[in-house]
Amino acid sequence: MSADFTQIIRSEHLPARIAAQFTQQIQKGVLKPGDKLPTEHTLSKTFGVSRTVIREAIAQLRNEGMIETRQGVGAFVIDRPTRHIRLDDGVQMDxxxxxxxxxxxxxxxxxxxxxxxxxxxxxxxxxxxxxxxxxxxxxxxxxxxxxxxxxxxxxxxxxxxxxxxxxxxxxxxxxxxxxxxxxxxxxxxxxxxxxxxxxxxxxxxxxxxxxxxxxxxxxxxxxxxxxxxxxxxxxxxx
Amino acid sequence: MSADFTQIIRSEHLPARIAAQFTQQIQKGVLKPGDKLPTEHTLSKTFGVSRTVIREAIAQLRNEGMIETRQGVGAFVIDRPTRHIRLDDGVQMDxxxxxxxxxxxxxxxxxxxxxxxxxxxxxxxxxxxxxxxxxxxxxxxxxxxxxxxxxxxxxxxxxxxxxxxxxxxxxxxxxxxxxxxxxxxxxxxxxxxxxxxxxxxxxxxxxxxxxxxxxxxxxxxxxxxxxxxxxxxxxxxx
DNA sequence: GGTTTGCAGGTTGTCCGACAATCATACTAA
DNA sequence: TTAGTATGATTGTCGGACAACCTGCAAACC
CATH class of the missing domain: 1.20.120.530 (GntR ligand-binding domain-like)
Structure with a gap:
Protein backbone atom coordinates (compact mmCIF):
# COMPACT_ATOMS: atom_id res chain seq x y z
CA MET A 1 0.00 0.00 0.00
CA SER A 2 2.08 2.88 1.22
CA ALA A 3 5.80 3.02 1.69
CA ASP A 4 6.83 2.12 5.18
CA PHE A 5 7.50 5.49 6.60
CA THR A 6 8.56 5.69 10.17
CA GLN A 7 6.45 7.84 12.40
CA ILE A 8 7.83 11.23 13.26
CA ILE A 9 9.05 11.28 16.81
CA ARG A 10 7.35 14.18 18.39
CA SER A 11 9.91 15.39 20.84
CA GLU A 12 8.61 16.45 24.19
CA HIS A 13 8.76 19.97 25.35
CA LEU A 14 12.09 21.38 26.34
CA PRO A 15 11.28 21.87 30.03
CA ALA A 16 10.04 18.29 30.35
CA ARG A 17 13.18 16.90 28.76
CA ILE A 18 15.44 18.94 31.00
CA ALA A 19 13.43 18.03 34.07
CA ALA A 20 13.79 14.38 33.11
CA GLN A 21 17.57 14.78 33.01
CA PHE A 22 17.59 16.16 36.53
CA THR A 23 15.32 13.39 37.70
CA GLN A 24 17.79 10.86 36.36
CA GLN A 25 20.72 12.63 37.98
CA ILE A 26 18.94 12.61 41.31
CA GLN A 27 17.81 9.01 41.09
CA LYS A 28 21.27 7.85 40.05
CA GLY A 29 22.66 9.67 43.04
CA VAL A 30 24.81 12.10 41.10
CA LEU A 31 22.82 14.82 42.76
CA LYS A 32 22.43 14.09 46.44
CA PRO A 33 19.95 15.55 48.90
CA GLY A 34 21.05 18.97 50.00
CA ASP A 35 23.11 19.60 46.91
CA LYS A 36 22.71 22.98 45.33
CA LEU A 37 21.83 23.16 41.70
CA PRO A 38 23.71 25.54 39.42
CA THR A 39 22.07 28.91 38.99
CA GLU A 40 19.37 29.34 36.41
CA HIS A 41 21.65 31.58 34.43
CA THR A 42 24.36 28.95 34.37
CA LEU A 43 21.96 26.20 33.44
CA SER A 44 20.49 28.21 30.62
CA LYS A 45 23.94 28.46 29.12
CA THR A 46 24.76 24.84 29.86
CA PHE A 47 21.69 23.49 28.10
CA GLY A 48 21.65 26.18 25.47
CA VAL A 49 18.11 27.23 26.23
CA SER A 50 16.57 30.31 27.73
CA ARG A 51 16.12 30.85 31.40
CA THR A 52 12.38 30.56 30.91
CA VAL A 53 12.75 26.92 29.95
CA ILE A 54 15.05 26.24 32.87
CA ARG A 55 12.61 27.89 35.20
CA GLU A 56 9.73 25.76 33.97
CA ALA A 57 11.84 22.64 34.34
CA ILE A 58 12.74 23.57 37.89
CA ALA A 59 9.12 24.46 38.64
CA GLN A 60 8.13 20.99 37.52
CA LEU A 61 10.70 19.35 39.75
CA ARG A 62 9.54 21.50 42.63
CA ASN A 63 5.94 20.44 42.08
CA GLU A 64 7.07 16.86 42.17
CA GLY A 65 8.71 17.49 45.50
CA MET A 66 12.20 16.70 44.36
CA ILE A 67 13.83 20.08 44.78
CA GLU A 68 13.20 23.23 46.74
CA THR A 69 13.95 26.78 45.69
CA ARG A 70 14.73 29.72 47.92
CA GLN A 71 14.67 33.18 46.49
CA GLY A 72 18.04 34.82 46.57
CA VAL A 73 19.79 31.59 47.44
CA GLY A 74 19.27 28.87 44.91
CA ALA A 75 17.65 25.53 44.24
CA PHE A 76 18.42 22.48 46.34
CA VAL A 77 17.71 18.79 46.13
CA ILE A 78 15.24 18.05 48.88
CA ASP A 79 16.64 16.30 51.93
CA ARG A 80 13.98 13.71 52.43
CA PRO A 81 12.46 13.21 49.03
CA THR A 82 8.76 13.45 49.60
CA ARG A 83 7.38 10.04 49.01
CA HIS A 84 5.66 10.62 45.76
CA ILE A 85 4.21 7.79 43.85
CA ARG A 86 5.28 8.06 40.30
CA LEU A 87 3.87 5.70 37.78
CA ASP A 88 5.78 6.63 34.69
CA ASP A 89 2.99 7.26 32.28
CA GLY A 90 4.91 6.73 29.13
CA VAL A 91 2.68 4.96 26.66
CA GLN A 92 5.54 2.55 26.22
CA MET A 93 5.86 0.04 29.02
CA ASP A 94 8.43 -2.65 28.89
CA MET B 1 4.71 35.87 77.22
CA SER B 2 4.47 37.69 73.95
CA ALA B 3 1.52 39.51 72.52
CA ASP B 4 -0.59 37.33 70.34
CA PHE B 5 0.85 38.34 67.07
CA THR B 6 -0.80 36.88 64.07
CA GLN B 7 1.56 34.86 62.03
CA ILE B 8 2.90 36.57 59.01
CA ILE B 9 1.07 35.24 56.04
CA ARG B 10 3.88 34.31 53.79
CA SER B 11 1.99 34.60 50.60
CA GLU B 12 2.76 31.73 48.33
CA HIS B 13 4.15 32.39 44.97
CA LEU B 14 1.86 33.91 42.43
CA PRO B 15 1.72 30.87 40.16
CA ALA B 16 0.77 28.61 43.06
CA ARG B 17 -2.03 30.89 44.15
CA ILE B 18 -3.43 31.15 40.66
CA ALA B 19 -3.17 27.40 40.16
CA ALA B 20 -5.06 26.92 43.41
CA GLN B 21 -7.87 29.09 42.10
CA PHE B 22 -8.19 26.95 39.00
CA THR B 23 -8.10 23.80 41.10
CA GLN B 24 -11.03 25.11 43.10
CA GLN B 25 -12.94 26.06 39.98
CA ILE B 26 -12.47 22.59 38.57
CA GLN B 27 -13.34 20.79 41.78
CA LYS B 28 -16.44 22.92 42.25
CA GLY B 29 -17.48 22.05 38.74
CA VAL B 30 -17.40 25.57 37.38
CA LEU B 31 -14.86 24.35 34.90
CA LYS B 32 -15.96 21.07 33.44
CA PRO B 33 -13.90 18.49 31.61
CA GLY B 34 -13.34 19.52 28.03
CA ASP B 35 -13.79 23.20 28.75
CA LYS B 36 -11.26 25.49 27.20
CA LEU B 37 -9.45 27.90 29.45
CA PRO B 38 -9.09 31.53 28.40
CA THR B 39 -5.92 32.32 26.53
CA GLU B 40 -2.79 33.05 28.48
CA HIS B 41 -2.88 36.60 27.26
CA THR B 42 -6.43 37.06 28.50
CA LEU B 43 -5.64 35.44 31.83
CA SER B 44 -2.61 37.63 32.35
CA LYS B 45 -4.84 40.67 32.03
CA THR B 46 -7.60 39.12 34.14
CA PHE B 47 -5.30 38.37 37.06
CA GLY B 48 -3.12 41.36 36.52
CA VAL B 49 0.08 39.38 36.31
CA SER B 50 2.50 38.64 33.54
CA ARG B 51 2.09 35.78 31.15
CA THR B 52 5.10 34.13 32.76
CA VAL B 53 3.17 33.65 35.96
CA ILE B 54 0.12 32.36 34.12
CA ARG B 55 2.30 29.92 32.22
CA GLU B 56 3.85 28.55 35.40
CA ALA B 57 0.43 28.15 36.96
CA ILE B 58 -0.82 26.26 33.94
CA ALA B 59 2.33 24.16 33.87
CA GLN B 60 1.68 23.18 37.47
CA LEU B 61 -1.88 22.16 36.70
CA ARG B 62 -0.62 20.17 33.75
CA ASN B 63 1.88 18.35 35.92
CA GLU B 64 -0.92 17.49 38.28
CA GLY B 65 -2.83 16.05 35.39
CA MET B 66 -5.77 18.40 35.64
CA ILE B 67 -5.46 20.22 32.34
CA GLU B 68 -3.87 19.59 29.00
CA THR B 69 -2.32 22.13 26.67
CA ARG B 70 -2.04 21.94 22.92
CA GLN B 71 0.19 24.32 21.08
CA GLY B 72 -1.70 26.61 18.81
CA VAL B 73 -5.03 25.58 20.26
CA GLY B 74 -5.32 26.25 23.95
CA ALA B 75 -5.55 24.69 27.37
CA PHE B 76 -8.36 22.31 28.26
CA VAL B 77 -9.65 20.70 31.40
CA ILE B 78 -8.80 17.05 31.05
CA ASP B 79 -11.69 14.79 30.13
CA ARG B 80 -10.88 11.95 32.44
CA PRO B 81 -8.77 13.30 35.21
CA THR B 82 -5.57 11.36 35.04
CA ARG B 83 -5.48 8.92 37.84
CA HIS B 84 -3.20 10.66 40.17
CA ILE B 85 -2.48 9.21 43.52
CA ARG B 86 -2.73 11.91 46.06
CA LEU B 87 -2.05 11.02 49.63
CA ASP B 88 -2.95 14.21 51.39
CA ASP B 89 0.12 14.86 53.42
CA GLY B 90 -1.49 16.90 56.10
CA VAL B 91 0.18 16.03 59.37
CA GLN B 92 -3.26 15.58 60.81
CA MET B 93 -4.96 12.38 59.82
CA ASP B 94 -8.34 11.53 61.12
C1' DG C 1 -19.68 18.84 -6.59
C1' DG C 2 -15.99 17.20 -4.08
C1' DT C 3 -11.22 17.35 -2.88
C1' DT C 4 -6.97 19.46 -2.20
C1' DT C 5 -4.04 23.34 -1.41
C1' DG C 6 -2.77 27.67 0.35
C1' DC C 7 -3.52 31.45 3.47
C1' DA C 8 -4.70 34.06 7.64
C1' DG C 9 -5.61 34.41 12.35
C1' DG C 10 -5.13 32.82 16.87
C1' DT C 11 -2.64 30.25 20.62
C1' DT C 12 1.03 28.12 22.94
C1' DG C 13 6.23 27.50 23.12
C1' DT C 14 10.59 29.74 23.45
C1' DC C 15 13.70 33.52 23.75
C1' DC C 16 15.62 37.88 25.52
C1' DG C 17 16.55 41.67 28.54
C1' DA C 18 15.32 44.12 32.54
C1' DC C 19 14.06 45.11 37.24
C1' DA C 20 12.23 43.75 42.02
C1' DA C 21 12.59 40.87 46.13
C1' DT C 22 15.24 38.23 48.92
C1' DC C 23 19.21 36.16 51.03
C1' DA C 24 24.19 35.20 52.47
C1' DT C 25 28.36 37.22 53.26
C1' DA C 26 31.86 40.50 54.18
C1' DC C 27 32.78 44.72 55.91
C1' DT C 28 32.46 48.72 59.00
C1' DA C 29 31.85 51.17 63.11
C1' DA C 30 30.78 51.56 67.92
C1' DT D 1 33.04 41.61 70.23
C1' DT D 2 28.80 42.86 68.23
C1' DA D 3 25.38 45.30 65.81
C1' DG D 4 24.35 47.31 61.70
C1' DT D 5 25.22 48.08 56.82
C1' DA D 6 26.74 47.51 52.10
C1' DT D 7 27.22 44.45 48.43
C1' DG D 8 26.88 40.83 45.34
C1' DA D 9 24.40 36.78 44.01
C1' DT D 10 20.11 34.42 42.97
C1' DT D 11 15.38 33.67 42.31
C1' DG D 12 10.75 35.95 41.17
C1' DT D 13 8.20 38.82 38.04
C1' DC D 14 7.59 41.57 34.06
C1' DG D 15 6.91 42.91 29.07
C1' DG D 16 7.74 42.24 24.42
C1' DA D 17 9.08 39.61 20.53
C1' DC D 18 9.34 35.77 17.40
C1' DA D 19 8.80 30.67 16.28
C1' DA D 20 6.00 26.57 16.01
C1' DC D 21 1.69 24.92 15.58
C1' DC D 22 -3.34 24.31 14.93
C1' DT D 23 -7.93 25.54 13.11
C1' DG D 24 -10.94 27.15 9.80
C1' DC D 25 -11.97 29.23 5.51
C1' DA D 26 -11.42 30.36 0.85
C1' DA D 27 -9.49 29.61 -3.54
C1' DA D 28 -7.98 26.42 -6.94
C1' DC D 29 -8.15 22.20 -9.09
C1' DC D 30 -10.10 17.76 -10.89
Missing part, protein backbone atom coordinates in the same frame (compact mmCIF):
# COMPACT_ATOMS: atom_id res chain seq x y z
CA UNK A 95 7.54 -6.16 29.84
CA UNK A 96 9.25 -5.95 33.18
CA UNK A 97 7.40 -2.85 34.30
CA UNK A 98 4.09 -4.38 33.30
CA UNK A 99 4.86 -7.54 35.22
CA UNK A 100 5.77 -5.56 38.29
CA UNK A 101 2.65 -3.45 38.10
CA UNK A 102 0.50 -6.52 37.72
CA UNK A 103 2.28 -8.08 40.66
CA UNK A 104 1.30 -5.06 42.69
CA UNK A 105 -2.26 -5.08 41.45
CA UNK A 106 -3.04 -8.66 42.40
CA UNK A 107 -3.07 -8.39 46.20
CA UNK A 108 -4.95 -5.12 46.03
CA UNK A 109 -7.69 -6.53 43.81
CA UNK A 110 -8.06 -9.56 46.03
CA UNK A 111 -8.31 -7.48 49.17
CA UNK A 112 -10.74 -5.14 47.44
CA UNK A 113 -12.97 -8.05 46.50
CA UNK A 114 -13.06 -9.23 50.09
CA UNK A 115 -13.85 -5.79 51.44
CA UNK A 116 -16.45 -5.23 48.75
CA UNK A 117 -18.25 -8.38 49.82
CA UNK A 118 -18.84 -6.99 53.28
CA UNK A 119 -19.19 -3.30 52.51
CA UNK A 120 -20.98 -3.08 49.19
CA UNK A 121 -24.28 -1.31 48.69
CA UNK A 122 -27.10 -2.15 46.31
CA UNK A 123 -26.06 0.60 43.91
CA UNK A 124 -22.69 -1.08 43.49
CA UNK A 125 -24.23 -4.38 42.48
CA UNK A 126 -26.36 -2.51 40.00
CA UNK A 127 -23.30 -0.87 38.46
CA UNK A 128 -21.51 -4.19 38.28
CA UNK A 129 -24.45 -5.80 36.53
CA UNK A 130 -24.60 -2.96 34.08
CA UNK A 131 -20.91 -3.32 33.30
CA UNK A 132 -21.38 -7.05 32.79
CA UNK A 133 -24.19 -6.42 30.32
CA UNK A 134 -22.06 -3.97 28.41
CA UNK A 135 -19.23 -6.48 28.19
CA UNK A 136 -21.36 -9.25 26.76
CA UNK A 137 -23.40 -6.94 24.56
CA UNK A 138 -20.54 -5.48 22.65
CA UNK A 139 -18.85 -8.80 22.16
CA UNK A 140 -15.78 -6.73 21.63
CA UNK A 141 -13.12 -7.60 24.12
CA UNK A 142 -10.72 -4.93 23.02
CA UNK A 143 -12.82 -1.83 22.48
CA UNK A 144 -15.80 -0.90 24.62
CA UNK A 145 -15.53 -4.26 26.27
CA UNK A 146 -12.37 -3.37 28.09
CA UNK A 147 -13.88 -0.12 29.25
CA UNK A 148 -16.72 -2.09 30.78
CA UNK A 149 -14.16 -4.46 32.25
CA UNK A 150 -12.37 -1.59 33.94
CA UNK A 151 -15.66 -0.15 35.14
CA UNK A 152 -16.46 -3.47 36.73
CA UNK A 153 -13.23 -3.49 38.68
CA UNK A 154 -13.55 0.17 39.54
CA UNK A 155 -16.97 -0.50 41.01
CA UNK A 156 -15.53 -3.23 43.19
CA UNK A 157 -12.91 -0.79 44.40
CA UNK A 158 -15.61 1.74 45.17
CA UNK A 159 -17.65 -0.89 47.00
CA UNK A 160 -14.86 -1.32 49.54
CA UNK A 161 -15.88 2.02 51.00
CA UNK A 162 -12.20 2.87 51.04
CA UNK A 163 -11.30 5.55 48.52
CA UNK A 164 -7.64 4.63 48.55
CA UNK A 165 -8.45 1.41 46.75
CA UNK A 166 -10.21 3.40 44.06
CA UNK A 167 -7.25 5.69 43.66
CA UNK A 168 -4.51 3.07 43.71
CA UNK A 169 -6.23 0.48 41.57
CA UNK A 170 -7.43 3.16 39.18
CA UNK A 171 -3.93 4.49 38.73
CA UNK A 172 -2.51 1.03 38.17
CA UNK A 173 -5.23 0.08 35.72
CA UNK A 174 -4.64 3.19 33.66
CA UNK A 175 -1.05 2.13 33.16
CA UNK A 176 -1.60 -1.47 32.20
CA UNK A 177 -4.67 -1.03 30.04
CA UNK A 178 -2.70 -0.45 26.87
CA UNK A 179 -0.78 -3.65 27.22
CA UNK A 180 -3.93 -5.60 27.95
CA UNK A 181 -5.64 -4.19 24.90
CA UNK A 182 -2.69 -5.14 22.77
CA UNK A 183 -2.61 -8.68 24.11
CA UNK A 184 -6.32 -9.26 23.62
CA UNK A 185 -6.07 -8.52 19.96
CA UNK A 186 -4.13 -11.71 19.57
CA UNK A 187 -6.75 -13.94 21.13
CA UNK A 188 -10.06 -15.17 19.86
CA UNK A 189 -12.38 -12.53 21.12
CA UNK A 190 -15.70 -14.29 21.42
CA UNK A 191 -14.31 -17.14 23.43
CA UNK A 192 -12.45 -14.67 25.59
CA UNK A 193 -15.49 -12.58 26.40
CA UNK A 194 -17.38 -15.67 27.51
CA UNK A 195 -14.60 -16.75 29.83
CA UNK A 196 -14.07 -13.35 31.35
CA UNK A 197 -17.76 -12.80 31.79
CA UNK A 198 -18.03 -16.06 33.65
CA UNK A 199 -15.22 -15.08 35.99
CA UNK A 200 -16.76 -11.68 36.57
CA UNK A 201 -20.17 -13.16 37.22
CA UNK A 202 -18.81 -15.47 39.87
CA UNK A 203 -17.08 -12.49 41.40
CA UNK A 204 -20.26 -10.48 41.38
CA UNK A 205 -22.29 -13.27 42.94
CA UNK A 206 -19.76 -13.80 45.69
CA UNK A 207 -19.81 -10.11 46.54
CA UNK A 208 -23.59 -10.01 46.38
CA UNK A 209 -23.71 -12.92 48.78
CA UNK A 210 -21.51 -11.02 51.18
CA UNK A 211 -19.08 -13.92 51.25
CA UNK A 212 -15.68 -12.32 51.62
CA UNK A 213 -13.68 -15.52 51.41
CA UNK A 214 -15.45 -16.66 48.28
CA UNK A 215 -15.03 -13.22 46.73
CA UNK A 216 -11.32 -13.29 47.43
CA UNK A 217 -11.01 -16.74 45.96
CA UNK A 218 -12.89 -15.68 42.87
CA UNK A 219 -10.73 -12.62 42.40
CA UNK A 220 -7.56 -14.62 42.94
CA UNK A 221 -8.70 -17.04 40.27
CA UNK A 222 -9.59 -14.19 37.96
CA UNK A 223 -6.21 -12.57 38.43
CA UNK A 224 -4.35 -15.81 37.83
CA UNK A 225 -6.23 -16.47 34.63
CA UNK A 226 -5.86 -12.86 33.58
CA UNK A 227 -2.13 -13.10 34.08
CA UNK A 228 -2.03 -16.25 32.02
CA UNK A 229 -3.89 -14.51 29.25
CA UNK A 230 -1.24 -11.91 28.88
CA UNK A 231 1.32 -14.67 28.99
CA UNK A 232 2.98 -13.69 32.17
CA UNK A 233 4.90 -15.85 34.49
CA UNK A 234 4.19 -14.27 37.77
CA UNK A 235 5.54 -15.45 40.99
CA UNK A 236 2.23 -15.53 42.73
CA UNK A 237 1.57 -17.12 46.06
CA UNK A 238 -1.89 -18.07 47.12
CA UNK B 95 -9.06 8.09 62.44
CA UNK B 96 -10.97 7.05 59.37
CA UNK B 97 -8.21 7.95 56.93
CA UNK B 98 -5.66 6.11 59.02
CA UNK B 99 -7.83 3.03 59.13
CA UNK B 100 -8.28 3.11 55.39
CA UNK B 101 -4.61 3.53 54.74
CA UNK B 102 -3.79 0.67 57.04
CA UNK B 103 -6.39 -1.42 55.28
CA UNK B 104 -4.57 -0.73 52.05
CA UNK B 105 -1.19 -1.44 53.53
CA UNK B 106 -1.98 -4.88 54.86
CA UNK B 107 -2.31 -6.82 51.59
CA UNK B 108 0.70 -5.06 50.15
CA UNK B 109 2.91 -5.91 53.10
CA UNK B 110 1.79 -9.53 53.02
CA UNK B 111 2.44 -9.85 49.33
CA UNK B 112 5.78 -8.12 49.73
CA UNK B 113 6.80 -10.59 52.42
CA UNK B 114 5.97 -13.49 50.13
CA UNK B 115 7.86 -12.03 47.21
CA UNK B 116 10.80 -11.14 49.42
CA UNK B 117 11.07 -14.75 50.53
CA UNK B 118 11.72 -15.88 46.98
CA UNK B 119 13.59 -12.89 45.60
CA UNK B 120 15.71 -11.57 48.45
CA UNK B 121 19.46 -11.29 48.28
CA UNK B 122 22.02 -11.66 51.07
CA UNK B 123 22.42 -7.91 51.34
CA UNK B 124 18.75 -7.59 52.21
CA UNK B 125 19.02 -10.05 55.08
CA UNK B 126 21.98 -8.12 56.34
CA UNK B 127 20.03 -4.88 56.29
CA UNK B 128 17.13 -6.50 58.06
CA UNK B 129 19.41 -7.84 60.77
CA UNK B 130 20.95 -4.46 61.21
CA UNK B 131 17.54 -2.86 61.58
CA UNK B 132 16.60 -5.49 64.17
CA UNK B 133 19.71 -4.74 66.17
CA UNK B 134 18.96 -1.05 66.11
CA UNK B 135 15.43 -1.67 67.33
CA UNK B 136 16.48 -3.72 70.32
CA UNK B 137 19.51 -1.60 71.10
CA UNK B 138 17.69 1.68 71.49
CA UNK B 139 14.96 0.18 73.58
CA UNK B 140 13.01 3.16 72.46
CA UNK B 141 9.93 2.16 70.57
CA UNK B 142 8.93 5.65 69.63
CA UNK B 143 12.12 7.40 68.61
CA UNK B 144 14.93 5.72 66.72
CA UNK B 145 13.14 2.46 67.21
CA UNK B 146 10.39 3.34 64.83
CA UNK B 147 12.89 4.48 62.25
CA UNK B 148 14.52 1.08 62.44
CA UNK B 149 11.07 -0.49 62.23
CA UNK B 150 10.35 1.37 59.02
CA UNK B 151 13.77 0.48 57.65
CA UNK B 152 12.99 -3.15 58.31
CA UNK B 153 9.80 -2.99 56.31
CA UNK B 154 11.41 -0.92 53.60
CA UNK B 155 14.08 -3.55 53.20
CA UNK B 156 11.43 -6.21 52.75
CA UNK B 157 9.82 -4.08 50.06
CA UNK B 158 13.18 -3.71 48.36
CA UNK B 159 13.79 -7.44 48.58
CA UNK B 160 10.77 -8.10 46.38
CA UNK B 161 12.82 -6.87 43.45
CA UNK B 162 9.78 -4.82 42.49
CA UNK B 163 10.33 -1.12 42.93
CA UNK B 164 6.63 -0.37 42.96
CA UNK B 165 6.32 -2.02 46.35
CA UNK B 166 9.05 0.25 47.66
CA UNK B 167 7.28 3.30 46.33
CA UNK B 168 3.77 2.42 47.41
CA UNK B 169 4.60 1.06 50.83
CA UNK B 170 7.04 3.89 51.41
CA UNK B 171 4.40 6.47 50.60
CA UNK B 172 1.85 4.80 52.83
CA UNK B 173 4.27 4.42 55.72
CA UNK B 174 5.18 8.07 55.59
CA UNK B 175 1.56 8.95 56.14
CA UNK B 176 0.81 6.63 59.01
CA UNK B 177 4.02 6.95 60.94
CA UNK B 178 2.87 9.91 62.99
CA UNK B 179 -0.19 8.10 64.23
CA UNK B 180 1.85 5.04 65.11
CA UNK B 181 4.33 7.10 67.05
CA UNK B 182 1.52 8.73 68.97
CA UNK B 183 -0.06 5.41 69.83
CA UNK B 184 3.15 3.84 71.01
CA UNK B 185 3.65 6.47 73.59
CA UNK B 186 0.69 5.10 75.45
CA UNK B 187 2.03 1.60 75.75
CA UNK B 188 4.72 0.11 77.90
CA UNK B 189 7.73 0.46 75.71
CA UNK B 190 10.02 -2.29 76.85
CA UNK B 191 7.40 -4.97 76.60
CA UNK B 192 6.39 -3.62 73.22
CA UNK B 193 9.87 -3.72 71.79
CA UNK B 194 10.24 -7.33 72.84
CA UNK B 195 7.01 -8.34 71.17
CA UNK B 196 7.65 -6.47 67.96
CA UNK B 197 11.18 -7.77 67.76
CA UNK B 198 9.92 -11.29 68.07
CA UNK B 199 7.45 -10.78 65.24
CA UNK B 200 10.10 -9.21 63.07
CA UNK B 201 12.55 -11.97 63.79
CA UNK B 202 10.08 -14.63 62.74
CA UNK B 203 9.48 -12.61 59.59
CA UNK B 204 13.17 -12.37 58.88
CA UNK B 205 13.74 -16.06 59.43
CA UNK B 206 10.88 -17.01 57.13
CA UNK B 207 12.26 -14.79 54.38
CA UNK B 208 15.77 -16.09 54.93
CA UNK B 209 14.44 -19.62 54.61
CA UNK B 210 12.86 -18.71 51.31
CA UNK B 211 9.51 -19.92 52.57
CA UNK B 212 6.96 -17.63 50.95
CA UNK B 213 3.92 -19.07 52.66
CA UNK B 214 5.49 -18.86 56.08
CA UNK B 215 6.65 -15.31 55.38
CA UNK B 216 3.15 -14.31 54.37
CA UNK B 217 1.70 -15.90 57.47
CA UNK B 218 4.22 -14.12 59.65
CA UNK B 219 3.48 -10.79 58.04
CA UNK B 220 -0.25 -11.30 58.34
CA UNK B 221 0.19 -12.04 62.02
CA UNK B 222 2.41 -9.02 62.43
CA UNK B 223 -0.12 -6.77 60.72
CA UNK B 224 -2.99 -8.09 62.80
CA UNK B 225 -1.12 -7.52 66.01
CA UNK B 226 0.06 -4.14 64.81
CA UNK B 227 -3.51 -3.15 64.05
CA UNK B 228 -4.57 -4.29 67.50
CA UNK B 229 -1.87 -2.19 69.02
CA UNK B 230 -3.24 0.97 67.53
CA UNK B 231 -6.65 -0.14 68.65
CA UNK B 232 -8.19 -0.56 65.30
CA UNK B 233 -11.04 -2.72 64.35
CA UNK B 234 -10.21 -3.65 60.85
CA UNK B 235 -12.33 -5.80 58.70
CA UNK B 236 -9.57 -8.13 57.77
CA UNK B 237 -10.01 -11.39 55.98
CA UNK B 238 -7.44 -14.11 56.01
Missing amino acids: KEAFRHLFQLRIPLEIEAAGLAATNHRPAHLQQMDEALVRMTATGDGAGDGIVADLDFHRTIAAATGNDYFVQFLGAISDRIIHTIVASRKRISLHALVAVITQEHTELRDAIAAGDAIRARTAMRHHMEKSAERVALELEFHS | KEAFRHLFQLRIPLEIEAAGLAATNHRPAHLQQMDEALVRMTATGDGAGDGIVADLDFHRTIAAATGNDYFVQFLGAISDRIIHTIVASRKRISLHALVAVITQEHTELRDAIAAGDAIRARTAMRHHMEKSAERVALELEFHS
